[in-house]
Amino acid sequence: EDKVVQSPLSLVVHEGDTVTLNCSYEVTNFRSLLWYKQEKKAPTFLFMLTSSGIEKKSGRLSSILDKKELSSILNITATQTGDSAIYLCAVRGEYNNNDMRFGAGTRLTVKP
């Protein structure tokens, strides 16, 4: 059965720390992996990854995909309290005609 597993489930750090969030997947006919940030409302898009080894970067956030290991990491450097959120990983495959499968999320708390 297709699945997406994120780790850790929860993480508490202090401002300025660097964090690495993990996402591993088993999906039929992988197409893309997406990262979302969810604060108190709807998820907002961060990155989409389709090719191994190419890092996507946006400010202090970066992400990379490893299709051989069936995984991706999301890095956040110099964390700030505003980074506190649930980070969701989703994988798009061709199972059942293009559905989207989400992991359970990693809850990141950044303390001042």
Added chain:
Amino acid sequence: EAQVTQNPRYLITVTGKKLTVTCSQNMNHEYMSWYRQDPGLGLRQIYYSMNVEVTDKGDVPEGYKVSRKEKRNFPLILESPSPNQTSLYFCASSLEVAGGFSFRHNEQFFGPGTRLTVL
């Protein structure tokens, strides 16, 4: 403003009373989807639609119906709600082109969410 809207945002109802949660997008997106979010389980896809009159089951379709009569609207129908359908529901949409595989084709835009409580 490009957006996905959902109504109502909050709803408390009783078991068995039919309800509909509306979803509308103004971005001319082909792909629309419904998710429910429960603690510890993340977002789970209920139904999705690749285009008008085309709908497919996601991971957790039981107890739900959808329709896609127009491109912009994708209502979620609970014919006989039960307490286990108490959840936070999100509608999402994205631009899709057959065979397309670029950035814009996979980013989903989410609605603000509907918090449903079934007593």
